[in-house]
Amino acid sequence: MSDSRGAIFVSVLIAALVALAIIFPQTREQAGPIVTEIRATSPSDGSTAFTDQQKDDIRNTVREYLIENPAVIVEALEALQGQQQQHSNRQTSNDALSANMDRLVNTRRDPSIGNPNATVTVIEFFDYQCPYCKRMAEDLAKLTEEDPDLRIVFKEFPVFGTESNLATRAALAAARQGKYQEFHLGVMGLRGAPSERAVFRLANSLGLDEDRLRRDMESQEIESSIQANYRLAQEIGVRGTPAFIVGDELVPGAMSPEAIRELIARKREGS
Numbered sequence: 001m002s003d004s005r006g007a008i009f010v011s012v013l014i015a016a017l018v019a020l021a022i023i024f025p026q027t028r029e030q031a032g033p034i035v036t037e038i039r040a041t042s043p044s045d046g047s048t049a050f051t052d053q054q055k056d057d058i059r060n061t062v063r064e065y066l067i068e069n070p071a072v073i074v075e076a077l078e079a080l081q082g083q084q085q086q087h088s089n090r091q092t093s094n095d096a097l098s099a100n101m102d103r104l105v106n107t108r109r110d111p112s113i114g115n116p117n118a119t120v121t122v123i124e125f126f127d128y129q130c131p132y133c134k135r136m137a138e139d140l141a142k143l144t145e146e147d148p149d150l151r152i153v154f155k156e157f158p159v160f161g162t163e164s165n166l167a168t169r170a171a172l173a174a175a176r177q178g179k180y181q182e183f184h185l186g187v188m189g190l191r192g193a194p195s196e197r198a199v200f201r202l203a204n205s206l207g208l209d210e211d212r213l214r215r216d217m218e219s220q221e222i223e224s225s226i227q228a229n230y231r232l233a234q235e236i237g238v239r240g241t242p243a244f245i246v247g248d249e250l251v252p253g254a255m256s257p258e259a260i261r262e263l264i265a266r267k268r269e270g271s
Helices: 003-023 052-068 071-105 131-146 162-175 180-188 196-205 210-217 220-236 257-270
Strands: 039-042 046-049 112-114 120-126 150-156 243-246 249-252
Touching: 071 120, 071 150, 071 220, 071 249, 112 131, 120 131, 120 257, 131 150, 131 180, 131 257, 150 162, 150 220, 162 180, 162 196, 162 210, 162 220, 180 196, 196 210, 243 257, 249 257
Parallel strands: 120 150
Antiparallel strands: 039 046, 112 150, 120 243, 243 249
């Protein structure tokens, strides 16, 4: 590749950065030049300075490229704004998690499995019709069996309509009869939507008192629990299911058992 073509390649890469620096100069006590020195890398002798002619070629090429392709500046600005927005969203989410950690971890109305005194707690926001939640249900249960120092808190978050709401109410009512985990896994294992018929057939197979279950499903306490989870999800930035909080980190989307184990291990090391 010729020196001229090499200069063009480098200039294309830095064009957007130069444009951004011109439009959004950094504020400093003593502002310096945007580019103090342009250098080239040679495989044989390491880093060497461009000649004056090569520097002029680069400057001219940057100018020509931006004039011919002004969309590059727009794309760079959009990318920068996107990164800034992501950073802002992460910071807002982290602040919200810290402010709501007690509601996430220590709310008694939320069913949980595992060691109640565990050093690491995994919180899951889920829906019974979410296919990824269904796939992960057995894996989460196994995690508490293999890790005696782990607790999983279930945040019932019915966002897929009537059947999801029905299943959530039944699951929370089943918890009052000491059968939450069995009922939870049973609903997750159903094929298709959790219809009323399927839900109560499952309840009967687990020996639950159906009359009591129906009464509890309509209780104000269960309604309040569901509404509290909606509000909490909104505050911390949960937009869908599944969503996990591990330690002080929000992880949207499904994870493999290996990924969850790694995240738990990292939180444990950092505690």
